[in-house]
Amino acid sequence: MIKLARNSFAAIAFGLINTSNAQADTVEFKLQEVAKGLHVLFGQGGNIAISSGSDGVYIVDDQFAKLSEQIKAKIKTIQPNAPEFVINTHHHGDHTGGNENFAQAGSHVIAHHNVYKRLEQKHGDGSDYLPTLTFGSDMKLHFNQEHAHLWHYHHAHTDGDAVIFLTEQMPYIWAISILI
Numbered sequence: 001m002i003k004l005a006r007n008s009f010a011a012i013a014f015g016l017i018n019t020s021n022a023q024a025d026t027v028e029f030k031l032q033e034v035a036k037g038l039h040v041l042f043g044q045g046g047n048i049a050i051s052s053g054s055d056g057v058y059i060v061d062d063q064f065a066k067l068s069e070q071i072k073a074k075i076k077t078i079q080p081n082a083p084e085f086v087i088n089t090h091h092h093g094d095h096t097g098g099n100e101n102f103a104q105a106g107s108h109v110i111a112h113h114n115v116y117k118r119l120e121q122k123h124g125d126g127s128d129y130l131p132t133l134t135f136g137s138d139m140k141l142h143f144n145q146e147h148a149h150l151w152h153y154h155h156a157h158t159d160g161d162a163v164i165f166l167t168e169q170m171p172y173i174w175a176i177s178i179l180i
């Protein structure tokens with residue numbers, strides 16, 4: 001966990017949950033570039049990390065369904081196409097609420113096996129909220145000249161938490177709800 005401490009800035013940036021406007025109808029989005037090809041979108045609920053580069057775009061978490069169009073519009077200011085992948089760091093609605101909208105736009109949702117189970121319980125078998133790719137202890141996503149390493153942490157914030165380590169854009173660690 002030394003790494004986590006050294007990278008506390010990134011942990012705070014991605015893990016921060018804005019509860020002050022959790023029920024607000026209008027949301028002020030703020031897009032911030034934190035490294036080359038790496039943005040954070042601050043909106044409502046869990047923040048979104050955006051990787052962009054020669055392969056396209058993928059995002060970490062997707063907030064609430066009602067915000068998907070605004071989120072897509074923000075992503076388009078970086079690159080024009082829908083994200084190739086959406087990684088869910090856990091199953092809660094402020095991290096997976098946009099799954100259906102992004103899946104229907106062509107994104108492939110990635111999450112831990114238990115996120116699939118939880119979303120299946122909530123939305124039913126065959127729902128577009130469910131991930132299309134799931135993993136157990138870990139997996140790697142080789143995209144945009146980056147080798148994102150997704151690690152599952154047992155029974156942390158939920159039973160399906162994932163932390164994403166970047167090997168090329170260190171010291172960034174994506175979407176750590178565990179630390180808050």
Ligand SMILES: [Zn+2]
Binds near residue numbers: 090092157177
């Ligand atoms: Zn949560």
